[in-house]
Every structure is written in structure tokens, then in C-alpha cells.
Amino acid sequence: xxxxxxxxxxxxxxxxxxxxxxxxxxxxxxxxxxxxxxxxxxxxxxxxxxxxxxxxxxxxxxxxxxxxxxxxxxxxxxxxxxxxxxxxxxxxxxxxxxxxxxxxxxxxxxxxxxxxxxxxxxxxxxxxxxxxxxxxxxxxxxxxxxxxxxxxxxxxxxxxxxxxxxxxxxxxxxxxxxxxxxxxxxxxxxxxxxxxxxxxxxxxxxxxxxxxxxxxxxxxxxxxxxxxxxxxxxxxxxxxxxxxxxxxxxxxxxxxxxxxxxxxxxxxxxxxxxxxxxxxxxxxxxxxxxxxxxx
Amino acid sequence: xxxxxxxxxxxxxxxxxxxxxxxxxxxxxxxxxxxxxxxxxxxxxxxxxxxxxxxxxxxxxxxxxxxxxxxxxxxxxxxxxxxxxxxxxxxxxxxxxxxxxxxxxxxxxxxxxxxxxxxxxxxxxxxxxxxxxxxxxxxxxxxxxxxxxxxxxxxxxxxxxxxxxxxxxxxxxxxxxxxxxxxxxxxxxxxxxxxxxxxxxxxxxxxxxxxxxxxxxxxxxxxxxxxxxxxxxxxxxxxxxxxxxxxxxxxxxxxxxxxxxxxxxxxxxxxxxxxxxxxxxxxxxxxxxxxxxxxxxxxxxxxxxxxxxxxxxxxxxxxxxxxxxxxxxxxxxxxxxxxxxxx
Numbered sequence: 001x002x003x004x005x006x007x008x009x010x011x012x013x014x015x016x017x018x019x020x021x022x023x024x025x026x027x028x029x030x031x032x033x034x035x036x037x038x039x040x041x042x043x044x045x046x047x048x049x050x051x052x053x054x055x056x057x058x059x060x061x062x063x064x065x066x067x068x069x070x071x072x073x074x075x076x077x078x079x080x081x082x083x084x085x086x087x088x089x090x091x092x093x094x095x096x097x098x099x100x101x102x103x104x105x106x107x108x109x110x111x112x113x114x115x116x117x118x119x120x121x122x123x124x125x126x127x128x129x130x131x132x133x134x135x136x137x138x139x140x141x142x143x144x145x146x147x148x149x150x151x152x153x154x155x156x157x158x159x160x161x162x163x164x165x166x167x168x169x170x171x172x173x174x175x176x177x178x179x180x181x182x183x184x185x186x187x188x189x190x191x192x193x194x195x196x197x198x199x200x201x202x203x204x205x206x207x208x209x210x211x212x213x214x215x216x217x218x219x220x221x222x223x224x225x226x227x228x229x230x231x232x233x234x235x236x237x238x239x240x241x242x243x244x245x246x247x248x249x250x251x252x253x254x255x256x257x258x259x260x261x262x263x264x265x266x267x268x269x270x271x272x273x274x275x276x277x278x279x280x281x282x283x284x285x286x287x288x289x290x291x292x293x294x295x
Numbered sequence: 296x297x298x299x300x301x302x303x304x305x306x307x308x309x310x311x312x313x314x315x316x317x318x319x320x321x322x323x324x325x326x327x328x329x330x331x332x333x334x335x336x337x338x339x340x341x342x343x344x345x346x347x348x349x350x351x352x353x354x355x356x357x358x359x360x361x362x363x364x365x366x367x368x369x370x371x372x373x374x375x376x377x378x379x380x381x382x383x384x385x386x387x388x389x390x391x392x393x394x395x396x397x398x399x400x401x402x403x404x405x406x407x408x409x410x411x412x413x414x415x416x417x418x419x420x421x422x423x424x425x426x427x428x429x430x431x432x433x434x435x436x437x438x439x440x441x442x443x444x445x446x447x448x449x450x451x452x453x454x455x456x457x458x459x460x461x462x463x464x465x466x467x468x469x470x471x472x473x474x475x476x477x478x479x480x481x482x483x484x485x486x487x488x489x490x491x492x493x494x495x496x497x498x499x500x501x502x503x504x505x506x507x508x509x510x511x512x513x514x515x516x517x518x519x520x521x522x523x524x525x526x527x528x529x530x531x532x533x534x535x536x537x538x539x540x541x542x543x544x545x546x547x548x549x550x551x552x553x554x555x556x557x558x559x560x561x562x563x564x565x566x567x568x569x570x571x572x573x574x575x576x577x578x579x580x581x582x583x584x585x586x587x588x589x590x591x592x593x594x595x596x597x598x599x600x601x602x603x604x605x606x607x608x609x610x611x612x613x614x615x616x617x618x619x620x621x622x623x624x625x626x627x628x629x630x631x632x633x634x635x636x637x638x
Contacts (some may be wrong), residue, residue, distance in 0.1 A: 009520050020509070107344070115346065117343060117346030117373075118344065125542070125543065127539065127542075127543035128512055128516040128540060128543065201509060202509060202512055202539040203542070204508075204539075207506065209507065209508055209509065243513070246513055246514055250518065250521055267498070
């Protein structure tokens with residue numbers, strides 16, 4: 001049983017499921033380390049998914065679709081930055097507002113552009129192939145490079161300073177606002193790429209397709225102690241739990257009462273694992289950037 | 296930046312409210328009274344809206360037909376978020392509509408509450424099932440379908456078409472309603488092909504399990520990977536992922552609720568159609584003829600409430616002999632010669 005579940009197919013599936021979570025979590029970690037709360041990950045995923053499908057459909061090219069998704073994520077981040085850094089609005093409220101706007105806004109765009117209530121017209125699809133989908137290696141590269149950039153580069157140093165000691169940045173003549181804006185644009189681009197994976201894997205956008213992934217990604221950012229590498233790893237854990245729930249349903253079908261009960265519980269697995277991981281992390285050092293949410 | 300003083304804020308909010316009320320008053324002004332039956336019917340769509348190419352769209356077609364054929368006055372609301380649903384139903388009921396329809400099982404508790412608060416208004420809920428402890432309410436009709444009967448027929452079709460003797464089922468949210476599809480489907484497969492294996496999987500335990508095509512794609516990929524060559528989905532938009540996986544492999548899929556052929560013309564051999572339009576127009580006729588009755592109304596194969604698609608579009612995928620055998624099976628179910636389990 002265990003051997004039949006833990007196959008290459010399972011591994012490929014876990015990686016595929018992890019891609020949008022990991023992109024969103026990396027983006028969220030970058031932005032939050034710069035000191036701006038990122039509750040709008042859901043909006044970036046959703047607008048990213050919509051734009052990727054729309055651009056992919058219009059151009060017939062999946063790569064252009066990815067570019068569209070990235071641009072949409074950055075646009076959401078830009079609006080968020082304008083409200084948070086220039087208008088000094090409450091960052092939690094901005095995030096919630098953007099998520100609500102994304103839910104209604106993408107539906108509105110579907111209706112306005114395509115006269116459809118729930119689906120976009122077909123876009124080029126990567127399907128469930130792992131090797132031919134450039135977003136999969138891109139996610140792995142980002143999961144390795146983003147933590148490195150945050151910890152080892154001058155950009156990363158400034159970003160962390162903006163999140164922890166913005167006054168120190170001011171003292172050396174660097175604008176925390178600009179530093180944060182740059183971090184938010186990078187974060188938005190990453191989350192937008194995650195959205196592109198959602199719609200380009202299936203080959204079209206459908207309303208609400210982000211399905212809460214942005215919130216789960218943010219939870220992973222927080223429980224990883226705002227460490228992008230750990231956050232991405234936690235996302236792989238969530239994805240593995242989801243893939244396991246798929247495989248358990250597949251392999252335990254058609255048996256006795258015990259098997260039936262296991263299958264019934266399988267869809268709960270991702271939530272159980274998330275809760276377990278969160279409780280295991282309790283007590284570890286995971287204090288947020290000290291200037292998070294403050295201007 | 297200008298400081299936001301309490302006074303300015305107050306004035307701003309007041310202006311905003313006034314604007315919203317003005318817009319609302321114009322948008323929701325009662326429709327001009329038309330000739331014909333003079334019956335007013337309000338309908339609230341589930342998330343997805345009237346152009347969802349599925350369930351809601353079918354309800355919309357029924358409403359449109361009732362409007363042109365019966366000359367009733369029609370109002371509808373497409374709510375976006377969960378909290379709006381009750382408000383939408385309530386505003387239609389409060390305006391004195393004769394019949395208020397909620398499209399989707401999710402309206403159940405709201406309909407029960409409102410039916411008791413507005414005893415003069417008749418309510419109907421598509422896929423309604425009573426909450427625990429709630430009996431028959433005289434002014435609330437539950438319009439339900441014997442999905443298991445239609446699913447039995449498409450299960451039989453799947454069994455006739457499979458080459459690998461492995462077929463799949465992908466469900467959305469794990470609730471008794473979707474279990475009816477699964478039970479009927481499995482029974483239909485086994486009726487034709489006793490040794491066939493049915494793989495079955497659900498996307499989750501929350502309503503969003505109906506709106507997650509990525510997860511649907513993974514479930515379908517796993518089932519096709521296990522040798523299934525045809526998958527029936529009852530998973531709403533999650534089913535789009537099933538079609539994506541089918542397109543990629545050139546394997547077969549079966550649609551649900553509406554004719555979903557155009558979602559994957561390569562692969563959708565047929566769809567198990569729920570005639571929500573028939574249910575909507577029938578209940579409107581009942582109200583007009585003053586024979587409306589509360590309680591549960593079930594529509595199965597015999598009432599043409601469920602059926603499978605066979606037309607010129609899918610004739611290449613669905614051979615005539617398969618269609619004929621499927622029709623015979625459907626007739627046997629209607630005649631009571633075949634008993635279809637619902638769980």
C-alpha cells in the first residue's frame with residue numbers, strides 16, 4: 001500500500017500542486033519581510049490566473065500568458081503599495097478589500113470581455129506534465145534564489161532593514177518606501193506567476209479558481225517565521241498532503257468499512273497536516289519583522 | 296495629504312450611502328406590470344451566475360421560457376458572496392413576489408427561515424433537502440432530481456465504451472447529493488460490466504470543492520494514470536480540470552448538469568443533464584394554476600428531469616448501438632425493472 005502510493009506519479013503530483021502555493025508564499029515572504037502585510041495574495045493569484053488565461057487566449061502563447069499573469073500580480077501589488085505606502089491606509093483592510101475586488105472583478109471581466117459567467121475561453125494548456133511546464137523549474141529556481149537574495153544581497157539587506165528598522169535605512173539615506181515598493185513588485189510578480197500556473201495548467205480561467213490558496217500560502221509564511229525557504233518547503237508539505245489525499249482515495253476504493261472510513265477522511269488530510277505543522281512549530285522563534293504593518 | 300476629519304468622513308459616507316440607495320432604487324424598481332398571468336417570479340442564482348454554462352444557466356433558460364410562454368413578470372439576482380444570498384431572497388419576498396426560487400442546495404436553511412417569515416409567499420429550492428428536524432413547510436417546495444437514475448444510464452454508457460475496464464468518477468463536495476451521482480453511476484457500470492473497476496474520488500468537504508479545476512485535474516490525472524479511460528464528473532467547475540486532463544490524453548469524459556460537449560469536443564462522449572429548466576417552468580405553472588404544493592418534488596427519468604445527451608454533435612463519440620442500449624436501460628428504470636440505488 002505505502003509503496004504503491006509513494007510513486008513517481010505521486011511526487012510529480014505533489015510538485016504540481018505545490019507550484020502555486022510556493023510562488024504565493026515566496027511573494028508573501030518577500031513583501032512581509034519589507035514590512036508590508038500581504039493579505040492580498042489571494043487577489044494576486046486570482047488576477048494572475050485571469051490575466052494569464054486572457055493573454056494566453058489572445059496570443060495563443062502560454063509564455064505570453066505567464067508574462068500576463070506576472071504583470072497582473074505586479075499591478076495588484078502596485079495598487080496595494082499605493083494604498084499602503086502613499087495613502088497610509090490600514091494594510092489588513094487593503095488586503096481584504098483587494099481579495100473581495102478580485103472575486104468580483106474577475107467575474108466582471110469575464111462578463112465584460114467574454115460574456116461568460118464563470119469560464120474564460122480556452123487558453124494554451126500545459127496540462128499536468130511536469131517536464132514541459134516552465135513554471136515548475138521556475139518555481140524551484142525561485143525557491144532557491146529568493147531566500148538567497150533576501151539573506152545575501154544588498155537588495156535583501158535593505159529589504160530586511162525596511163521591515164525591521166526603517167529608521168536605520170533613513171539614516172543611511174535609503175527610502176524605506178521605495179525599498180518596500182520594490183519588494184512588493186517582486187512579491188506581486190511571484191504571486192502572479194503562481195496564478196498563471198493555476199489557469200495555464202487547466203487551460204482556462206474559471207471564477208474563484210484560487211480557492212483559498214493565497215490564505216494557506218500566507219499561513220505558511222507566518223508559521224515559517226517569515227523565512228522564504230521554509231515557507232516554500234511548508235507549501236510542499238501542504239501539497240504532499242493534498243496529493244496523498246488524492247492517492248489514498250484512489251488506492252483504498254472498494255473495500256471494507258475501515259477502508260471506506262479512511263477514504264471518507266482523506267479529503268481532510270491537508271487541513272490535518274496544516275494544523276499539525278502549525279502546532280509543531282509552536283514555541284520556535286518566529287517573530288514577525290518588527291515594523292510589519294507600520295509606516 | 297489632507298487629513299480625514301470625522302466631519303468629512305461623515306459627509307463622505309452619507310453621500311456614498313445616498314448614491315448607493317439611489318442606484319438601488321433605480322435598478323430594483325418594480326418591473327412594469329405586464330399582460331398575461333400577472334404572476335411575479337423572483338429567482339436567485341447560486342455562485343456562478345446565469346451564464347455558467349451549467350446548472351444556473353439551465354434555471355435561467357426555464358425562467359426565460361416561462362416569461363415568453365406564460366407572460367409572467369420575472370426578476371432575478373446573481374449574488375457574489377455567501378452573505379448576499381439570504382438578502383437577495385428576502386428582498387424578492389418582501390416585494391411581494393408570488394414565487395421565489397433559490398437555485399442550489401446551499402439555499403436550504405435560508406429558504407426554510409424565509410418561508411416561515413413570509414407565509415404569503417411561495418418558495419422553491421432547486422436541490423433542496425430539509426435541514427435536520429425540519430418537516431414539510433406548506434409554502435416551500437423542494438425541487439429534487441433523481442440524479443442516480445441519470446447517472447446509472449451514463450455509468451452503463453461508460454461501461455459499454457471502456458476498453459480498459461477501468462472507469463472513474465470525480466465528485467465535488469462530499470455530500471449526500473453528490474453521493475447519489477456516484478452510487479447510480481457505479482451501479483450502472485456494474486449492471487453492464489460486472490468485472491469493471493470504478494475509481495472514485497472527491498475534491499473536498501467544503502463548497503469550494505466545486506470551484507477548484509486544478510484539483511479536479513489532479514484527481515483525473517491520477518485516475519487516468521491508474522488505467523481509467525473514461526471519467527464522469529459531478530463536480531461543478533472542478534470538472535473543468537477533468538476535461539483538461541481528458542483533452543491532454545485524448546481520453547473520454549462525461550459531463551454533468553448541462554450539455555458540456557463544447558468544453559472538450561474531443562472527449563465529452565455525453566452529459567448527464569439535469570433539466571433544472573423543466574423543474575423551474577413546472578413549478579411556475581403550478582403557481583399559476585394554483586396547485587402549488589409544499590414538500591419534496593422529485594424529477595427522474597420518467598418526468599424527463601434527468602437525461603443523457605445524444606445529438607448530432609456527439610454522434611461520433613457515442614455510437615448508435617450504445618445509445619439504443621442506453622435508452623432501453625432508461626426505459627427499464629422507468630418501468631421499474633431496474634432498481635437504482637441512491638446511496
